[in-house]
Every structure is written in C-alpha cells, then in structure tokens.
Amino acid sequence: MRHNPDAGMSIIVKTVTRLTVGLILLFGIYIVLHGHISPGGGFAGGVIIALSFVHLMLAFGKDVASRKLSKNIASNLEAVGALMFLLIAVAGFFGGSFFVNILEKGTPFKLFSAGTMLLNNVAISLKVGVGLFAIFLALVILEGSKKKK
Amino acid sequence: MNSINVVPLFVIIPLFSAFFISIVGKFVKRNAVYALSVIPCILLSFFSFNALRLLQSAPGHMLLYKIGGWAPPFGICMAVDAFGVFMLVVVNLVALFICIYSTGYMEKYTDMPKFFTLFFLMLTGMNGLIVTGDLFNLFVFLEIASVASYALVAFGTEAEELEAAFKYAIMGSVASCFIFLGIAFLYGFTSTLNMADMARVLATSHSVFIIPFVSALFIMGFGLKAALVPFHAWLPDAHPSAPASISAMLSGVLIKTLGVYALARIFFNVLGITATHLAVFRFLGAISLVIGVVLALSQWDLKRLLAYHSISQIGYVVLGIGIGTPLGIFGGLFHLLNHSVFKSLLFLNSGAIDYSVGTRDLKHMSGLKEKMPITAGTNMIASMSIAGIPPFNGFFSKLIIIFACVQAGYFGYCLIAIVGSILTLASFMKVQRYAFLGELRQACQNVKEAPFVMKFSMIALAVICVLGGFLLLPSLRPFINNAVDVLIEGAKYSAIILGETAK
Numbered sequence: 001m002r003h004n005p006d007a008g009m010s011i012i013v014k015t016v017t018r019l020t021v022g023l024i025l026l027f028g029i030y031i032v033l034h035g036h037i038s039p040g041g042g043f044a045g046g047v048i049i050a051l052s053f054v055h056l057m058l059a060f061g062k063d064v065a066s067r068k069l070s071k072n073i074a075s076n077l078e079a080v081g082a083l084m085f086l087l088i089a090v091a092g093f094f095g096g097s098f099f100v101n102i103l104e105k106g107t108p109f110k111l112f113s114a115g116t117m118l119l120n121n122v123a124i125s126l127k128v129g130v131g132l133f134a135i136f137l138a139l140v141i142l143e144g145s146k147k148k149k
Numbered sequence: 150m151n152s153i154n155v156v157p158l159f160v161i162i163p164l165f166s167a168f169f170i171s172i173v174g175k176f177v178k179r180n181a182v183y184a185l186s187v188i189p190c191i192l193l194s195f196f197s198f199n200a201l202r203l204l205q206s207a208p209g210h211m212l213l214y215k216i217g218g219w220a221p222p223f224g225i226c227m228a229v230d231a232f233g234v235f236m237l238v239v240v241n242l243v244a245l246f247i248c249i250y251s252t253g254y255m256e257k258y259t260d261m262p263k264f265f266t267l268f269f270l271m272l273t274g275m276n277g278l279i280v281t282g283d284l285f286n287l288f289v290f291l292e293i294a295s296v297a298s299y300a301l302v303a304f305g306t307e308a309e310e311l312e313a314a315f316k317y318a319i320m321g322s323v324a325s326c327f328i329f330l331g332i333a334f335l336y337g338f339t340s341t342l343n344m345a346d347m348a349r350v351l352a353t354s355h356s357v358f359i360i361p362f363v364s365a366l367f368i369m370g371f372g373l374k375a376a377l378v379p380f381h382a383w384l385p386d387a388h389p390s391a392p393a394s395i396s397a398m399l400s401g402v403l404i405k406t407l408g409v410y411a412l413a414r415i416f417f418n419v420l421g422i423t424a425t426h427l428a429v430f431r432f433l434g435a436i437s438l439v440i441g442v443v444l445a446l447s448q449w450d451l452k453r454l455l456a457y458h459s460i461s462q463i464g465y466v467v468l469g470i471g472i473g474t475p476l477g478i479f480g481g482l483f484h485l486l487n488h489s490v491f492k493s494l495l496f497l498n499s500g501a502i503d504y505s506v507g508t509r510d511l512k513h514m515s516g517l518k519e520k521m522p523i524t525a526g527t528n529m530i531a532s533m534s535i536a537g538i539p540p541f542n543g544f545f546s547k548l549i550i551i552f553a554c555v556q557a558g559y560f561g562y563c564l565i566a567i568v569g570s571i572l573t574l575a576s577f578m579k580v581q582r583y584a585f586l587g588e589l590r591q592a593c594q595n596v597k598e599a600p601f602v603m604k605f606s607m608i609a610l611a612v613i614c615v616l617g618g619f620l621l622l623p624s625l626r627p628f629i630n631n632a633v634d635v636l637i638e639g640a641k642y643s644a645i646i647l648g649e650t651a652k
Contacts, residue, residue: 079168086164092217098157099217 007061017059024052028129035121036114042124049125050132062140071141074134081127088116088123152203155196156214156227159237159276162189162196167269174262183252186265190245193276197237201628204234209645210631213282221282221650222346228282228646231631236279236410238628239486240402243493243610244272247401250606251394253599254500258392264304270297271398275406282646284332284419285342291328291407295321295374298403302391313383313390320373320383328370331363345646348419352640360420367415368429375408377467378437381460385444388459389452389509393500396452400459401493405485409466418635418642422473430471435565438464442572451499451509451584454576455492458535461569462488468566469550470636472557478633480549486629487542487617491534494610498528501599501607502584511580516589520596523604525585527611532581534614536574542617 008014032045057065092100106113166189174182204210214227229237248268255264274294281287299321303314336342338359339350351360373380384404388396416422441461448454466488469481499509501524506514518525534541537548547570554563598604619625635642 076172079171082168083165083172086161086168090161093154095218097215097218098154098161101217 007063008059013059017055021052021056024055025049028052028125032121032125033111033118036117037109037111042121043128045121046125046128046130047132049129050136053133054136057136057140062137062144066137069130069133071134071137074130074137077130078127078134081123081125081130084126085120085123088119091116153212153214155200155203156212156229156280157216158196159193159280160273162192163269163273163276165189167266167273170262170269171266174265179261182261182265186248186268187245187252189269190241190248190272193241193272194238194245197234197241200229201234201238204229204231204631209649211645211649213646213649214280215650221343221646222341225286226282226343226345226646226650227280228345228642229280230635230642230645232410232414232635233279235482235486235629235632236406237276239489240272240275240279240406243401243489244398246606246609247394247397247493247497250397250497250500250603251392253602254394254504255392256600257504258304264301264392267297267301267304268395268398270294271301271403275402278406279410282344283342284335284344284347284415287344287411288325288329288332291374291411292325294403294407295325298395298399301395302387302399304392304395305390310390313386317383317387320380324370324373324380326370327366327373331366331370334359334363334366343646344414344419345643348421348640348643349647351419352421352643361425364416364420364426367412367420368433371408371412371415372433375404375412375463375467376437376460377408377433377463378440378460379433381437381441384460385453385456388456388496389450393452393496393503396456397493397496397500400456400496401489404459404463405466405489409463409470409485412467413470413636417639422639424473427471427473430467431559431562432471434464434466434468434471435562436464437461438468438569439565442569442576446572446576446579449511451502451511451580452496453509454511454580455495455499458495458573458576459488459492461573462492462535465547465550465566465569468562469546469553472550472553472559472562474553474557475633475637476549476556477553478636479629480546480553482629482632483549483620484543484546486620487534487546487614490610490613490617491531491541491543494527494531494607494614495535497603497607497610498524498531501603504599504603505596506593511583514584514590514593515587516585517593517596518585519589520593521598523598523607527607528585529581530611530614532577534617536577537570538574540615540618542614542620545618545621 028048031040035041095102101115103115212229277290299318376384445457534543
C-alpha cells in the first residue's frame with residue numbers, strides 16, 4: 001500500500017488496519033453470499049463491504065481509498081447494481097411473471113440454492129456497498145473543500 | 150407476452166431509464182441523452198392509454214398483477230383500477246410534455262444525465278405508487294419519489310435552492326414518519342399489508358381507537374405531501390427553487406399523486422370513509438383554497454406566486470373530494486386533471502421567461518407579448534383556465550365543484566369557492582399586466598422566443614387546456630366517471646381483488 005506517511009492516522013492504526021481490512025471485506029462478502037441461508041443478506045453485507053473501504057479511508061486518508069475505488073467507478077457500479085437487480089426481476093418474465101424465480105432452486109441450506117436470491121443479494125450489496133462508500137467519499141471531499149477556503 | 154404484463158412496465162421502464170441514463174449518459178452526446186429520455190416517456194404515455202383500453206374488458210374493471218406469481222394476501226400485487234388508470238394517464242402525459250420541454254430548458258444546466266436520472270426516479274415513484282396494491286410498497290414508492298424530488302429541488306446548488314431543499318427534506322421526512330407510523334399501527338392491528346386484505350379485516354373488526362388515530366396520522370402525512378394549508382410551509386420555497394420543468398412536475402403531478410391520490414385511495418378504499426373524514430377534507434380544502442390565494446396576491450416572484458396558487462388549487466381538489474357526493478368527487482378529480490395541465494403549463498411559461506429574459510421578478514419584465522408571442526399566448530390560455538373563465542377546462546371543473554356544494558347544501562363552502570376563484574382571477578390579471586402587456590422595457594429589447602421544443606410542449610399543453618372541457622361529453626365521460634365510482638363504492642375495491650385472487 002503506497003501512501004503518504006503524513007496523511008491519515010498513526011502508525012499503530014495503520015498497521016492494525018492493514019491486518020484487518022481484508023478480513024472485514026471477506027466477512028462482508030460472506031454475509032452477502034450466505035444471505036439466503038443465514039441472517040444477513042445484500043444490505044447488511046453491502047454495508048460491511050462499504051465499511052472496509054471507509055476504514056481504509058479513515059486510517060490512510062482519502063487518496064489511498066479513492067485509488068482503490070474512485071468516485072466515478074463508484075457511481076457507475078452503483079447504477080450497475082440497480083440495473084442488475086431490475087434485470088433479474090425482468091428475467092422473471094421468462095417464467096411467466098415479473099420477479100418469478102426462474103433458476104433451479106437446489107437443495108435447501110446449500111450455498112447454491114434458492115435460485116435468483118443469491119444474485120439479488122449480490123446486486124443489492126453492490127448498490128448498497130458502493131452507494132454508501134460514495135456518500136462517505138462525497139462528504140469527505142466536501143469537508144476538504146471547506147477547509148481549503 | 151400476456152396483455153396484463155403492461156402493469157409492471159410502469160415501474161420497469163422509468164427505473165431502467167433512470168440507471169441506464171446515469172451509466173451511458175457520460176459517454177454519449179447530449180442529443181442521445183435527450184432521445185434516451187423522451188422515448189421512455191412516449192412509451193409510458195402509450196402504455197397508460199393502452200391500460201385504459203385494457204381496463205374496459207378486464208374482469209371487475211381491475212388489472213390485477215401478482216408479482217412473482219404469488220397470490221395477494223401473501224404476495225405483493227399490483228392493482229390498477231379506473232382511478233389508477235386516470236392518474237396514470239395524467240401523470241405520464243404531463244411527464245411526457247415536461248420531458249420534451251426539459252430537453253430545451255436544461256441546456257443551461259450542467260450534468261444533464263443526473264437530471265434525467267432523478268427525473269425518472271421521481272416518475273418511478275409516482276407510477277409505482279399508483280399501480281401498487283400493497284400498503285408498504287406504497288410507502289417505498291412514496292419515498293423514492295420524495296427523495297428524488299428533494300434532490301431535484303436542490304439541482305441548481307445555489308444557497309437559496311439548498312435551503313429550500315433542506316427545508317423540504319426535513320418536512321417531507323417528518324411526513325413520511327407519520328405515514329410510516331400509521332402503516333405500522335395498521336399492520337400491527339390487521340396483520341396484513343395488502344390493501345385489499347387490510348380493508349377486509351378493518352371492515353369486520355370493531356375497534357374504537359385504531360381508525361381515528363391512524364386517520365389523523367395519514368391526514369398529517371399525506372396532507373403535508375399534498376401541501377394542504379396547515380402543512381404547506383415547504384411548498385412556496387421548494388417549488389420556485391427547482392428548475393422550471395421540475396416545478397411543473399412537482400406542482401402538476403407530484404403533490405397530487407403523493408398527496409391526493411394516496412389520501413383518497415387509503416381513506417376511500419382501505420380505511421372506509423366516514424362523515425368525519427369528509428368534514429375534515431372539506432375544511433382543509435376550504436382553508437387551503439382561501440389562504441393559498443390570499444398569500445399569492447402579494448407575491449412579485451412569478452414562480453412563488455404560482456406555487457401559492459398550487460396550494461389554493463389543491464384546496465379545490467380536496468374540497469371537491471370532501472363533499473363526498475358523486476358530483477363533488479367528479480369535480481375534484483376533473484379539477485385534479487385540469488390543474489395538472491394548466492399549472493404545468495404556467496410553470497413552463499415561467500421557465501421560458503426565465504430562460505429568455507433571465508428573471509422571475511414581475512417588476513423586471515414588461516411587454517413581453519411583443520417578443521415572446523407563443524409564451525404570452527399559452528400563458529393567457531393557462532391563466533384563463535386557472536381563473537375559471539369559460540370555455541377553458543378550469544371553468545367546468547370549478548363550476549361542477551360549486552354545483553356540488555350547492556347540491557349537498559354546503560353554501561358556505563360554495564361561497565368560499567367562488568371568492569377563491571375571483572381572487573385567482575385578480576392575481577392572474579396582475580401576471581398578465583406586468584409580464585406580457587404594457588411597454589416593452591429597454592433591457593428586454595433583445596429577448597428571443599424560447600427554442601422549438603419548449604414552444605412545442607407549451608402549445609400542446611395549451612391545446613389540452615382548451616379541449617379539456619370536452620371530457621364532459623357523454624362519450625368521454627366514463628374516463629372520469631369510472632374513477633369516481635371506484636371511490637364512491639369504496640368497499641368494492643377489496644372485494645374485487647380478493648375475489649379475483651380466490652379464482
């Protein structure tokens with residue numbers, strides 16, 4: 001992780017962040033993928049994924065975080081998440097009606113089961129995670145531009 | 150595809166357009182963005198007329214769509230009846246002309262794709278609110294439309310606009326809280342969120358407290374969205390601050406869909422209307438009518454003046470619905486349609502003046518008739534419509550409301566409606582006098598008429614204003630009459646949906 005040593009918080013915070021940020025991201029992905037079989041789901045997992053990026057931003061400053069995920073990419077991905085959810089719903093027309101679960105249901109409590117639920121959770125997590133990060137980034141940029149004045 | 154599949158398209162088309170424009174908008178030329186925004190609006194208008202046609206042959210005069218194939222009390226359903234179709238036609242037709250107008254008007258703003266993204270999100274919210282048959286779904290769509298409108302009010306990002314948007318957002322959120330609380334209480338009491346099923350449970354149970362309490366919450370919540378008088382404080386700031394095309398959208402359709410439609414749907418079809426509710430509607434309508442127009446008289450900012458008139462005209466609509474007789478509701482709904490046409494037109498006119506002259510202050514414009522003949526002409530038509538001069542559409546709907554007052558024996562309200570109409574005329578004579586008639590000012594010598602697309606929308610809406618009265622002809626009358634029947638026979642709504650489901 002290349003970064004400006006003056007930006008962000010102290011070396012202790014940075015070291016701990018370096019260790020934990022990947023785990024937080026992984027936990028978020030776990031919550032998203034297991035949304036249909038255990039508590040959690042797209043929204044909760046998306047928030048945790050966003051928090052891993054927010055964590056990075058708090059510890060290392062906004063430049064490091066926005067190098068990982070820039071504002072433009074964030075706003076595009078957010079729209080992609082929404083479109084993906086809508087297209088999954090529209091794909092239900094192949095099964096006869098809007099929002100019909102057209103995929104194979106599989107065995108209950110297996111990871112790949114419940115048809116389109118998993119895809120829906122991924123779409124929601126994309127929308128929520130990236131959206132929350134974009135809001136945080138926008139607030140940070142706004143605060144930064146105020147300080148310069 | 151089955152013909153019933155038209156129902157979810159009212160949500161799918163605008164939602165898809167919103168996010169599609171937000172992705173591709175940055176990479177394509179302006180003209181492509183215009184095309185991408187006008188085409189979905191044309192499709193939506195086409196489908197709303199298509200739904201009107203389908204409804205005639207539909208069983209029970211109701212287009213019932215089960216989302217995901219799940220039957221209503223458990224699954225979410227979309228139910229479009231005559232009242233819903235009436236609103237769909239109004240919303241999508243007005244939105245089409247406003248969208249065409251925006252392609253010209255928004256030239257001077259940066260970030261066009263964002264504007265259309267928010268515009269379509271607002272349209273998604275309104276269409277979704279109209280088609281849904283589920284109370285919680287109604288709340289979600291209400292929030293989509295509201296949040297998009299908060300952002301659109303702030304679109305210019307000037308200090309004044311941000312302040313107005315902030316005020317609107319706070320008050321709107323408080324209203325949403327009331328509505329949400331009401332829904333929570335109803336859900337706790339009836340254990341269902343489907344509106345038809347809820348109506349069935351409420352009709353059979355005897356609870357003294359739940360209905361009055363929830364009614365008060367809903368009147369506060371939806372009353373604020375509709376800008377009825379004690380709850381109107383956000384509107385005179387929010388409507389003038391938005392770009393003109395959005396003011397037209399907010400005033401023309403948003404306050405009616407989120408306020409009047411939701412109010413009427415919930416009170417007539419779910420809670421079951423009582424004499425007390427009607428008396429409250431009449432009272433709120435009458436004070437909105439008077440206070441709105443009195444406050445409008447002293448305004449010099451053209452858009453602010455129009456915003457106060459929105460309060461006053463929504464008062465007519467709610468007064469008409471509050472009379473509760475078939476004639477009164479007919480007048481109210483007819484006025485709702487007429488107001489959405491002429492008030493959109495008036496806001497589009499004010500936008501055209503702002504576009505060409507660069508001011509909204511009536512004292513700084515004069516004699517524009519010479520330089521902007523089309524804006525002046527269409528504004529004259531809209532002004533006469535809103536003031537209730539025959540033969541324009543506003544005259545007929547106001548006349549029906551006044552007749553209904555007399556017929557039901559509410560002479561006081563009848564007098565208020567007449568006085569309100571006269572004061573409206575006075576205030577629009579002021580607009581005509583200061584903006585269009587009189588000497589042309591030196592500063593306005595080089596003013597040009599608005600571009601073609603803006604003229605096209607204004608002329609189209611003006612034509613509807615002139616022809617609006619023809620809706621009273623016996624062959625066209627069922628369009629509104631069927632919507633009135635839905636409200637009069639409120640309990641039938643739940644019977645039809647539950648009956649269709651049982652099949």
